[in-house]
Amino acid sequence: MATLDDFGPAEKPYKPPVVAPGHTPATVTDKISAVVLAGAPKWWYAAFGVSFFLLMIFMMAVTKLLLEGVGIWGINQPSGWGFDIINFVWWIGIGHAGTLISAILLLLRQEWRTSINRFAEAMTLFAVACAGMYPVLHTGRPWLAYWLLPYPNTMGLWPQFRSPLVWDVFAVSTYATVSLMFWYVGLVPDLATLRDRAKHKLAKIAYGVPAMGWRGSAKHWHNYETAYLLLAGLSTPLVLSVHTVVSFDFAIGIIPGWHATIFPPYFVAGAIYAGFAMVLTLALPLRAAFGLHDFITERHLQNMAKVMLATGLIVVYGYAMEFFFAWYSGNHYEAFMAVNRVLGPYKWHWLALIVCNAIVPQLLWIRKIRSSTFWLFFVSMFINVGMWLERFIIIPVSLSRDFLPSSWGMYHGTIWDWATFIGTMGLFLSLLFLFVRLLPMISIFEMRTLVPDATKGASSKEVAQ
Amino acid sequence: MSSTPHARPSIFGLMAEFHTAEELIEAAHQVHAAGFRHVDTYTPYPIEEIAHALDLPRSKVPLIVLGGGITGGIAGYLLQYWTSVIEYPMNIGGRPFHSWPAFIVPTFEMTILFAALSAVLGMFALNGLPQPYHPAFNVPRFALASRDRYFLVIEARDPKFNLDETRRLLLDLHASEVSEVAH
Numbered sequence: 001m002a003t004l005d006d007f008g009p010a011e012k013p014y015k016p017p018v019v020a021p022g023h024t025p026a027t028v029t030d031k032i033s034a035v036v037l038a039g040a041p042k043w044w045y046a047a048f049g050v051s052f053f054l055l056m057i058f059m060m061a062v063t064k065l066l067l068e069g070v071g072i073w074g075i076n077q078p079s080g081w082g083f084d085i086i087n088f089v090w091w092i093g094i095g096h097a098g099t100l101i102s103a104i105l106l107l108l109r110q111e112w113r114t115s116i117n118r119f120a121e122a123m124t125l126f127a128v129a130c131a132g133m134y135p136v137l138h139t140g141r142p143w144l145a146y147w148l149l150p151y152p153n154t155m156g157l158w159p160q161f162r163s164p165l166v167w168d169v170f171a172v173s174t175y176a177t178v179s180l181m182f183w184y185v186g187l188v189p190d191l192a193t194l195r196d197r198a199k200h201k202l203a204k205i206a207y208g209v210p211a212m213g214w215r216g217s218a219k220h221w222h223n224y225e226t227a228y229l230l231l232a233g234l235s236t237p238l239v240l241s242v243h244t245v246v247s248f249d250f251a252i253g254i255i256p257g258w259h260a261t262i263f264p265p266y267f268v269a270g271a272i273y274a275g276f277a278m279v280l281t282l283a284l285p286l287r288a289a290f291g292l293h294d295f296i297t298e299r300h301l302q303n304m305a306k307v308m309l310a311t312g313l314i315v316v317y318g319y320a321m322e323f324f325f326a327w328y329s330g331n332h333y334e335a336f337m338a339v340n341r342v343l344g345p346y347k348w349h350w351l352a353l354i355v356c357n358a359i360v361p362q363l364l365w366i367r368k369i370r371s372s373t374f375w376l377f378f379v380s381m382f383i384n385v386g387m388w389l390e391r392f393i394i395i396p397v398s399l400s401r402d403f404l405p406s407s408w409g410m411y412h413g414t415i416w417d418w419a420t421f422i423g424t425m426g427l428f429l430s431l432l433f434l435f436v437r438l439l440p441m442i443s444i445f446e447m448r449t450l451v452p453d454a455t456k457g458a459s460s461k462e463v464a465q
Numbered sequence: 466m467s468s469t470p471h472a473r474p475s476i477f478g479l480m481a482e483f484h485t486a487e488e489l490i491e492a493a494h495q496v497h498a499a500g501f502r503h504v505d506t507y508t509p510y511p512i513e514e515i516a517h518a519l520d521l522p523r524s525k526v527p528l529i530v531l532g533g534g535i536t537g538g539i540a541g542y543l544l545q546y547w548t549s550v551i552e553y554p555m556n557i558g559g560r561p562f563h564s565w566p567a568f569i570v571p572t573f574e575m576t577i578l579f580a581a582l583s584a585v586l587g588m589f590a591l592n593g594l595p596q597p598y599h600p601a602f603n604v605p606r607f608a609l610a611s612r613d614r615y616f617l618v619i620e621a622r623d624p625k626f627n628l629d630e631t632r633r634l635l636l637d638l639h640a641s642e643v644s645e646v647a648h
Contacts, residue, residue, distance in 0.1 A: 025509055025613035150544060158548035162557050167570040174578040181585045189510075189611070196608040212595035215602070216610050218493075218519055220592045221511040226524040227588035231581055234530075238577045245570055448510040448613075 016302070018112045018450060020294035025448040028295075032444045033197045035290050040437055043289065048437075051429035058423020061416050062137065070140045072416040079399040079411035084138040086391040087421050089246055090274070091131035091428075092172065093267075093387060096239055097275020098124025099179060102186070103235035112303055114446045115295040118190075119286075120279050121183045122441070126431040127278075128176045130424040135168070137420070164248040171245040178238055182231050185224075188214050189445040243271045250394065256337035257398035260325055266318030270387060273311035273357075276304050277383035284377050286436060295442055298371050305370040308383065312361040315390075319358065333403055345410060346397045353393055356386025474621035477600035477648045478503075479631055480607070481617045481640035486512055489615035492638040493518035496619065499634065503620035507601065507610040529587035530580050537579025541572040603647045618646060 019028075064072055075082040098120035105113035136145045148169045150159050159166045191211035198204045214220070247267035250258035280301070287296045326338035341350050360382040369375040396411035413421075435441065483489040489506060493515055496504055506515050545568040549555075554562045589595070601607050601618060610616050617640075619631055628645075635643045 029509070029612045150548060156553070158553040160555065160557060161545045161549055161571060162560060162564055162567040164570075167574075170571040170574040174574040177578060178581045181581055185585055185588070193509075193611040196611045212589070213597055213599060214594065215599060215607075216507045216509060217592075218506040218508070218512075218515045219521060220594070221508065222516045222521050223524045223526050223588045223591045225511050225513075226526040227530075227584045230527060230530050230584045234577050234581050234584070238574075238581075241570070241573060241577075248570075445510045 016298040018115070018297060018299055019447065020297060023294060023451045025451060028447045028451055029193060029197075029444055031294070032440050032442050032447065033194055035292075035436070036194060036438065036440055037197055037199075037203070041289075044433065044437060048430065048433040051426050051433055054422055054426025055430045056426070057419050058426050061419035061423050064416060065137060065420070066142075070138060072414065073420075074412050074414045074417055076409070078402060078407050078409050079396045081395050081399060082411055083413045083417040083421060084134040085249075086388065086395055087424065088131050088134035089267075089391045090388050091127045091134075091424065092175075092246060093243065093271035093274045094278045095124040095127035095131065095175075095179070095275065096243060096268070096271035097279050098122070098127075099175075099182075099235050099239040100272055100275065101279070102182060103232040103239065106229075106232045107236060110303075111450060112299055114450055115292075115297075115442050116279065116283060116300055116304075117446075118183075118186060118439075118443045119283065119436075119441045120275075121179065121186065122432065122435045122439075123275075123279060123282065124179050125176070125183060126428045126435075128172070128179060129431065130428050132172065132176065133420075133424055133427070164245065164252045167245045168249055171242045175238060175242045178231070178235055182235055184210075185228060185231065186443060186446075187439065188212065189216065189224075190440045190443060192216070193444050194440065240268055243268045255398050255402060256331075256333040257322070257341075257394060260322065262318055262321050262325070266315065266321075269311045269314035269318070270390060273308060273315055273383060274387035276308045276311070277380040277387070280304055280308075280376050280380040281384060282432065284373050284380075286441070288373070290436075290441075292442070295447065301373070301376055302367075302370045305364045305376060305379075308361060308379075309364040312357065312364075312383070316358045319354075337398060337401070340401050341393060341397055344397070344401060346393070346400075349389055349392055349397070353386055353389040356382045356389060360386075474626070476621050476628075477603075477646040478618050478620040478623075478626070479628070479635060480601065480604050480644050480646050481619075481635040481638070482606060482609075482642040482644075483615040483617070483639070484641055486615055488639050489617060490514045490518055492617055492635070492640070495638055496617065496634070500625050501619050501623050501631075503623035503626075505618050505620075507607070507616040507618070509611055509613060509615075525591060526584060526588055529591075530584045533583025533587070534576050534580035538572055538576035540579070541575025542568060544575075545571060600646050600648050604644050606642065606644070 023031075073082060073084065075084070098117075101113050101120040102117040102124075106117070136142045139145055139148075147153075147157075148159065148166070159169075188211060191207050192214035194207040195204055195211050198207055244264040244267065247263035251260060251263040253259060283296060283300075287293060323338050326334040329335075341347075361379055363369045363375065363379055369379070400411050401408055481492065483492060486508070489508065490512065493504070493506055497519055504519055506512075506519070508515065546563065549564070549568075550562040557564075560567075601610075601616075606614070607616065617635070619626060619635070621628075625631075632643050
């Protein structure tokens with residue numbers, strides 16, 4: 001009987017290394033901590049300045065909103081949901097790649113994740129912060145947003161737990177909390193490194209306090225590794241549940257185009273698709289600016305491109321299934337929804353969606369494109385736009401043409417919708433630039449496990465096993 | 466283990482520095498075999514082998530997380546049951562007050578939230594962090610423990626500790642440097 005061995009050793013295709021050769025724990029530590037400790041390059045001030053300007057647009061839009069109410073947005077009957085929910089779903093989807101990289105790829109023992117996980121987790125946190133703005137602002141009276149939480153109050157009211165919107169409150173706030181803790185726990189040993197490297201007394205204190213006296217004790221690492229692995233195990237079902245619950249916001253409703261069982265997996269795949277596109281959008285320029293080519297190698301770019309291609313195909317399958325359901329259900333309104341998407345008043349949005357999400361990403365089949373920074377950036381930008389359009393197609397396009405033609409109406413974002421959207425990009429980028437300036441954007445202690453020891457040839461990982 | 470004031474040793478212990486993880490693992494094995502029990506190592510990254518060498522007990526973190534998760538799940542479900550059935554019953558589209566399928570999502574989220582909180586807080590509590598002061602930081606070279614050096618400390622309160630003999634043992638184990646750690 002033939003066994004696998006009879007075929008001889010399989011020819012393995014060439015894989016670029018996860019870390020460029022020649023690095024040791026010392027060089028990894030010095031190189032990554034230098035980005036933080038060496039002082040900001042000039043371009044950083046310019047980049048942060050632009051982001052901060054956009055953040056001020058956000059502040060202006062919010063001030064106007066608080067003065068006049070949600071009437072300044074384009075939402076009205078029949079489209080009670082518009083940019084607020086589109087952008088909420090867009091941002092929260094972007095966040096999902098961070099958790100996928102930090103938790104799921106950790107459990108799958110994908111070592112290449114190490115050099116991008118810290119950065120991707122930060123992206124998750126900031127994206128969730130931006131996402132959280134929309135439902136809170138959409139309440140119209142954000143200072144009363146705590147009413148969403150169950151707490152004993154003098155009004156004698158309690159949340160209505162049969163509503164997917166209340167589920168969303170639980171899912172998103174748990175996601176934000178757990179992501180923050182996961183990120184912080186990962187940071188503690190690196191904060192200790194910065195405390196030990198920092199020259200200035202103030203910097204020593206600033207890094208020393210959050211490092212909490214971490215000293216790399218064997219007893220500490222022992223509990224730390226267990227806790228980190230458990231957090232990864234807990235984050236994995238959590239991240240899948242968050243976008244599932246987000247999709248329930250729609251799927252539990254009866255609006256044509258929303259009430260579909262395919263929504264949860266299709267939303268989760270879309271979230272990962274969008275998230276990896278955003279990781280690439282941000283990582284490619286930062287890698288060039290800080291000269292991190294040794295740590296974020298061609299291997300990372302190729303792998304991320306492959307994940308995008310795979311999840312992108314799932315998303316396209318989702319689009320196809322929506323049309324199939326519309327026909328197979330025999331439901332008049334569902335069928336009209338499908339026709340309305342392609343030929344209705346928003347047909348150009350739909351066409352753009354297909355170009356961005358279904359056609360352009362097919363370039364990723366080509367290996368040359370998967371390893372070219374320019375083309376990856378190009379494709380990622382299309383996906384960023386495409387995933388925003390996808391939510392636009394789902395939300396206002398269905399709402400503006402529901403069951404009764406007498407209640408039809410068009411939806412457009414107003415200037416304040418756009419100001420809020422661009423403003424949250426400012427919030428996101430401001431936080432991101434502060435992060436790369438103040439904290440190590442690559443996990444230093446995990447990188448040390450990937451490189452050979454200073455004096456001997458063996459990789460630290462081999463020693464540990 | 467508490468030590469009475471008069472028995473307090475004059476130093477915290479001896480710190481040996483190693484250049485490679487292999488040397489440290491070997492040293493940890495030898496020191497443990499020699500009968501020392503108040504031993505700790507300090508490394509720039511986690512090394513699983515050290516836990517075996519020092520014969521560290523199983524981490525209690527998983528048990529704490531299990532407890533946290535169960536508490537969160539039960540608390541989450543009871544919160545919904547109590548509010549929806551007892552405290553504030555409301556007829557929503559004719560659904561029963563105890564509409565348990567709708568309660569699954571918040572129950573799940575609360576389970577994860579409590580489990581994750583107990584993982585983080587439990588880990589820090591078991592490690593005794595935050596700890597603003599520790600004698601190991603009195604050795605200037607100890608700053609390299611967060612870069613590329615591997616340290617092993619034998620505490621003076623260990624019954625087998627003897628300043629000269631222990632120092633000799635550590636040097637025999639190829640420590641590049643052995644320094645006294647002040648309290």
